[in-house]
Amino acid sequence: MKNKLVILAWLLCSVVGNAQKKKTVIYINEKHQITSSKAYYNKLKTQLFDNVTIKKEDTILKKLSYTDFFGKLSSTKIKQLQKLYALRYGIDSTKTWLIHYVDTLPDKSKMPKESGILFKNPLTTDSIFITQTALEKGNNSFLYEKYPYHKHLKSYPDYIDTWHKEITNTNYVDTSTTLLHFYAVNKGIPDEDIKKYGYYNDISTLLKKSFNDGTGKNKLIIIYPDGAFYTSTLKEHKKVKKLTQRRIYERKKQKWLKKTLQE
Known part of the structure; x- marks a missing residue:
């Protein structure tokens, strides 16, 4: 009888402990508003969004983030960005910028x-x-x-080889477009290679913050000289190369706007 009571007490403590450990799940839509789980997953099925999960001590936040986004910077914002990058990096502000964004560069010494x-x-x-x-x-x-x-x-030689291929394979970049690479943090790539392959440090993560919906997942950014822009969480050259042509950009933007307005 005593043993049964001990086992019962242990089971009760386990159930209570598990109940206490259960975290509250909060669903947030693309407009940063709290929504129901049903509405959240219905929107996720449209393939317009990514699911971003943020785990905290007693809460799990699930947020919708646009996979692709079309927008336009204010005239003041684009002029400031162009002036800054022209002075800091010598980047031509008259061209369309096709930017590949890498959040963190790896440590060469820790690569296989x-x-x-x-x-x-x-x-x-x-x-x-x-x-x-x-x-x-x-x-x-x-x-x-x-x-x-x-x-x-990847080994370091193979990693650098991908950089070399991206820079030399400019078939998807026309003469009115310049291909740029930005990174936020460098854990251990030598400075000589960063300079050789034209990678720019996003100081104070200014670029990242300018095109961030709170998740910071954008890997590709296209910015036109007038401030019109496109962002994507996927760094897919073939799918976006034509978006550097304004006529195609505007057509794709209208299709995207139509889809988002239906949601």
Whole structure:
């Protein structure tokens, strides 16, 4: 009887403890307004938005963030931005800017000697890194079953090679457009490579803040000389290259506005 009471007391404490640990979920729409879970997920189905989850001590915030966004900076804002970047970096303000934004540059010293995949099991903290050479030699399908999480890691030469390809492959950039790269934080890429490949530091994250809806996920920004702009959470060259042409930009913008007004 005594043992049963002890077990019952333990179960009761477990239930109460789990109830106390349960976090409140708050849903926020694209207008920064609290909404219902039903309305939230209905909008998410439209594919106009990304789901951003922010975990706090006793609350989980789920926020809708536009995957793509069309807008226009005020004349004062665009003139300030153009003047600043012309003085600081010598960027031509008469051209359309196609900007690839990287939030954090990695630490060269912590990158693998050869590119590969890091497999992890978050439940057991078990992990294994397999090089690309090893992956190509054998059947490694069992790794994806054993480890539910995997991440592609690049060696430094391969990482820099992607920079080189982006800069030399300018087929998607016309003469009225300039390709720019900005980063917020550098954890350990040598200065000589940053200068060689034309990466600019977004000091005080001014650029990021100017095109941020509170989630800071934009990886691509197009800015016209008059302040018209487009942002995307996806850095997809082929899909956006034509948006640097004003006629196509305006047509896509009208289609996007029509979709957003229907929501």
